[in-house]
Amino acid sequence: MLKVVTSPTAPASAGATENRPQIWAVASGKGGVGKSFIASNLGLALAQSGRRTIVVDLDLGGANLHTHLGMSRPKHSLSHFINGKRSDLKEMIESLPGTTLGIISGASDHLEVANLKHFQKLKLIRHLYKLPADYVILDLGAGTTYNTLDFFNIADQGILSVIPEPTSIENSHRFLKSAMYRKLRDVPVDTKEIVKEILGKPTEQTRSLNTLNKIIASIHQKSAKHGKILRKNINSAGLHLIVNQIREPSDFQLGYSMALIWKQYYGKKPDSLSFLNHDASIMKALCEHQMYLHEHPHSRNAIQLKHLVKSIIHQQQS
Ligand SMILES: Nc1ncnc2c1ncn2[C@@H]1O[C@H](COP(=O)(O)OP(=O)(O)OP(=O)(O)O)[C@@H](O)[C@H]1O
Numbered sequence: 471m472l473k474v475v476t477s478p479t480a481p482a483s484a485g486a487t488e489n490r491p492q493i494w495a496v497a498s499g500k501g502g503v504g505k506s507f508i509a510s511n512l513g514l515a516l517a518q519s520g521r522r523t524i525v526v527d528l529d530l531g532g533a534n535l536h537t538h539l540g541m542s543r544p545k546h547s548l549s550h551f552i553n554g555k556r557s558d559l560k561e562m563i564e565s566l567p568g569t570t571l572g573i574i575s576g577a578s579d580h581l582e583v584a585n586l587k588h589f590q591k592l593k594l595i596r597h598l599y600k601l602p603a604d605y606v607i608l609d610l611g612a613g614t615t616y617n618t619l620d621f622f623n624i625a626d627q628g629i630l631s632v633i634p635e636p637t638s639i640e641n642s643h644r645f646l647k648s649a650m651y652r653k654l655r656d657v658p659v660d661t662k663e664i665v666k667e668i669l670g671k672p673t674e675q676t677r678s679l680n681t682l683n684k685i686i687a688s689i690h691q692k693s694a695k696h697g698k699i700l701r702k703n704i705n706s707a708g709l710h711l712i713v714n715q716i717r718e719p720s721d722f723q724l725g726y727s728m729a730l731i732w733k734q735y736y737g738k739k740p741d742s743l744s745f746l747n748h749d750a751s752i753m754k755a756l757c758e759h760q761m762y763l764h765e766h767p768h769s770r771n772a773i774q775l776k777h778l779v780k781s782i783i784h785q786q787q788s
């Protein structure tokens with residue numbers, strides 16, 4: 471059943487598993503749809519609930535997560551780690567005054583995630599897993615560069631933000647499709663061969679396989695073993711949809727329609743669906759260097775975000 475986030479679902483409890491932090495990635499197909507707002511405030515909500523939390527700005531081309539937390543640009547940034555000036559990602563953590571939240575700021579130069587070399591990406595991922603935290607929240611750049619897709623795909627929980635505009639909806643489908651297809655490559659060699667066979671040379675028969683769900687079902691028919699591997703890989707992470715900047719009652723329908731499409735296309739509904747109102751005080755907090763969640767703890771959006779945190783933690787534990 472689709473979990474619409476409306477109320478707390480479970481008491482909060484500790485998060486880190488297997489001696490590594492849980493990683494949540496906030497992504498979108500299109501820019502400017504609230505990723506940094508969501509990532510920073512989810513981080514604050516987790517920290518407020520007593521979890522050791524670090525937010526990481528992986529939008530290296532347009533790093534501004536610190537601004538959403540009311541900070542001026544931190545002294546250290548990912549650039550120092552990526553260009554080898556600092557060897558441990560931990561050294562880049564800055565504490566947010568008055569909170570237990572840590573932040574790793576994005577690049578201060580114009581280095582883009584898209585330009586990260588493969589070995590740099592692997593090193594960064596290794597260090598993300600070693601951060602001293604229960605939760606690490608990744609604020610990703612918009613779009614479908616391979617590096618962004620890979621950061622999304624390593625996360626235990628993927629959170630997709632969309633706003634009720636055709637371009638945002640279209641690009642969010644493109645993002646999720648690209649992320650899922652990339653997951654099909656991250657399987658054992660023999661399974662990968664079968665995927666290649668089906669996607670590589672379209673035939674009369676394979677042309678009708680126009681959804682990921684149908685592709686996996688068709689592979690399952692050929693070989694249940696490989697079908698199961700693919701399905702497991704696609705379902706390996708939690709997937710959450712946030713419809714941000716709701717202004718009209720009809721905007722809610724967008725969330726429900728997208729959930730249905732995900733089910734048809736990927737064979738997987740979002741694990742939760744949340745709605746955030748358009749709220750002018752978000753911009754005001756940004757301009758006044760304040761933290762929205764601290765300034766407006768009883769707003770509908772603050773309550774939704776705190777409920778989302780509880781809901782994800784609950785799902786992860788059940
Ligand atoms: N629910 C909302 N109501 C009103 N304004 C919002 C809301 N969510 C975000 N905003 C505003 O929209 C702008 C873009 O938000 P944000 O920077 O979080 O988006 P983004 O997806 O991270 O953008 P980018 O892709 O450029 O990194 C900001 O000015 C922010 O204050």
Ligand SMILES: [Mg+2]
Pocket residue numbers: 505506507529534609
């Ligand atoms: Mg951003």
